[in-house]
Amino acid sequence: MNPGEIAALTFDVFGTVVDWRSSLVREGEAFGRAHGLTVDWVRFADAWRGLYQPMLERVRSGSLPWTKLDDLHRMALDRLLAEFGIHKLSEADVDHLNRAWHRLEPWPDAVAGLTRLKRRFVLATLSNGNVALIVNMARHAGLPWDAVLGAEVARHYKPQPQAYLTTAALLGLEPRQCLMVAAHNGDLAAASKVGFRTAFVRRPTEHGPGQTTDLAASQSWDVVAESFIDLAARLGC
Amino acid sequence: MNPGEIAALTFDVFGTVVDWRSSLVREGEAFGRAHGLTVDWVRFADAWRGLYQPMLERVRSGSLPWTKLDDLHRMALDRLLAEFGIHKLSEADVDHLNRAWHRLEPWPDAVAGLTRLKRRFVLATLSNGNVALIVNMARHAGLPWDAVLGAEVARHYKPQPQAYLTTAALLGLEPRQCLMVAAHNGDLAAASKVGFRTAFVRRPTEHGPGQTTDLAASQSWDVVAESFIDLAARLGC
Numbered sequence: 292m293n294p295g296e297i298a299a300l301t302f303d304v305f306g307t308v309v310d311w312r313s314s315l316v317r318e319g320e321a322f323g324r325a326h327g328l329t330v331d332w333v334r335f336a337d338a339w340r341g342l343y344q345p346m347l348e349r350v351r352s353g354s355l356p357w358t359k360l361d362d363l364h365r366m367a368l369d370r371l372l373a374e375f376g377i378h379k380l381s382e383a384d385v386d387h388l389n390r391a392w393h394r395l396e397p398w399p400d401a402v403a404g405l406t407r408l409k410r411r412f413v414l415a416t417l418s419n420g421n422v423a424l425i426v427n428m429a430r431h432a433g434l435p436w437d438a439v440l441g442a443e444v445a446r447h448y449k450p451q452p453q454a455y456l457t458t459a460a461l462l463g464l465e466p467r468q469c470l471m472v473a474a475h476n477g478d479l480a481a482a483s484k485v486g487f488r489t490a491f492v493r494r495p496t497e498h499g500p501g502q503t504t505d506l507a508a509s510q511s512w513d514v515v516a517e518s519f520i521d522l523a524a525r526l527g528c
Numbered sequence: 529m530n531p532g533e534i535a536a537l538t539f540d541v542f543g544t545v546v547d548w549r550s551s552l553v554r555e556g557e558a559f560g561r562a563h564g565l566t567v568d569w570v571r572f573a574d575a576w577r578g579l580y581q582p583m584l585e586r587v588r589s590g591s592l593p594w595t596k597l598d599d600l601h602r603m604a605l606d607r608l609l610a611e612f613g614i615h616k617l618s619e620a621d622v623d624h625l626n627r628a629w630h631r632l633e634p635w636p637d638a639v640a641g642l643t644r645l646k647r648r649f650v651l652a653t654l655s656n657g658n659v660a661l662i663v664n665m666a667r668h669a670g671l672p673w674d675a676v677l678g679a680e681v682a683r684h685y686k687p688q689p690q691a692y693l694t695t696a697a698l699l700g701l702e703p704r705q706c707l708m709v710a711a712h713n714g715d716l717a718a719a720s721k722v723g724f725r726t727a728f729v730r731r732p733t734e735h736g737p738g739q740t741t742d743l744a745a746s747q748s749w750d751v752v753a754e755s756f757i758d759l760a761a762r763l764g765c
Contacts, residue, residue: 361700413663423700426650426674438663439674443698444681461680463598463660 292470292488292513294526299462300408301417301440301455301487303473304425306497308405308434309395312336318391326384330375333499338374342367347419347448357446359421365389392420393427398494402433404519407528409435417441417458417471417482419448438462450481459487472522476509483512490514490522529707529725529750531763536699537645538677538692538724540710541655541662543734545642545671546632549573555628563621567612570736575611579604584656584685594683596658602626629657630664635731639670641756644765646672654678654695654708654719656685675699687718696724709759713746720749727751729759 305311319332346363349355368389372380380388405414415438416425425439438461442448445457459466466486473479474494483489489512495502508515516522542548556569583600586592605626609617617625642651652675653662662676675698679685682694696703703723710716711731720726726749732739745752753759 421700422675422698430674437667438659438676461659
């Protein structure tokens with residue numbers, strides 16, 4: 292790949308830019324203290340994220356009409372609160388907990404790396420997160436996006452091809468001018484299939500110390516990097 | 529209006545944030561010098577912008593399928609180049625001239641005012657400009673948008689209600705939580721009709737020294753300001 296052909300970097304967000312698991316655990320523990328709850332928040336966070344792909348699949352398959360991620364998170368949360376025996380929360384409290392996804396913390400290298408990359412490339416999100424979630428997260432975490440695109444504006448969840456193709460079209464670019472950045476081989480495979488260039492950034496603790504998936508690049512992606520700083524260096528920024 | 533109810537400011541861009549006329553004239557003059565052309569660029573700029581509403585109206589009325597603004601600008605430009613007797617330009621040169629809209633300069637108060645406003649409010653564009661145009665303009669001019677929304681993501685040109693309502697929905701907000709900022713009374717009237725709050729910012733030289741329209745607020749909008757700095761002060765930023 293010639294970096295000179297790349298005009299925009301499009302980013303997966305959950306796991307690639309932000310550390311959702313540690314952030315949710317921290318949010319859960321603070322929430323638990325404030326409400327006098329005894330909950331295993333690590334198990335809670337993993338269970339919540341565990342419902343993510345099944346929920347998306349209901350939308351992708353058409354069994355659920357288009358539903359934004361905030362609302363899918365809330366459906367999953369309501370179910371988990373019952374399963375974990377957490378009752379008597381006000382609507383405002385449940386909504387606050389659901390919006391923990393708007394307050395996720397970036398990986399330590401993310402802001403510095405994005406800031407370097409932004410000097411040369413358009414930076415757009417290509418996440419399954421809805422626009423408001425990603426916008427609020429960016430304001431919270433200081434993520435310098437040029438554009439928040441992805442699933443909600445395409446009304447298709449990744450890895451459906453429309454999520455990628457609509458994002459490239461809105462950027463006024465051909466897919467080959469877009470470099471998809473993700474910590475997930477599956478996301479890169481789907482992006483590559485519609486013509487995107489691909490950059491794998493290793494996030495070996497996204498799922499905690501015992502992570503078994505996406506520990507290494509599964510194909511010869513255009514770029515493989517250890518962090519966003521490393522990605523910037525490899526792209527000549 | 530209680531500023532505490534407002535969560536996002538949504539901005540008209542051409543004329544409100546950027547001075548399209550002076551910028552196009554400057555671009556045209558530089559282009560003319562580089563290509564040895566003798567053209568009245570003030571007349572050219574006004575003619576180009578003069579074709580804007582008729583072009584949009586063809587899309588709004590359905591006589592033209594959805595077409596992004598870059599492509600409408602190009603259709604108008606091709607026609608004007610012929611009318612002004614400008615021939616023998618390469619495709620790359622015509623494309624460069626068409627992208628003058630991506631390089632418009634902000635009004636002197638815009639960046640400082642937006643920077644203040646951003647501390648408290650989500651800042652989104654609600655322009656008829658397509659996403660790539662507004663993103664490139666933001667990078668050129670240093671405009672700190674949180675989100676680039678508006679006509680292209682809604683696939684409806686202002687003042688059609690869907691342009692406003694889709695933008696509010698993507699921000700996860702009720703229309704009454706959005707303050708539409710524009711130098712054009714008609715834009716504010718359409719936004720107000722679907723429940724947005726309204727801020728008129730006077731730009732009395734948008735159309736040059738002889739401007740006759742939008743010199744003053746035509747209704748009692750929620751806020752009337754002389755600049756983005758003044759707007760920030762009036763909103764308590």
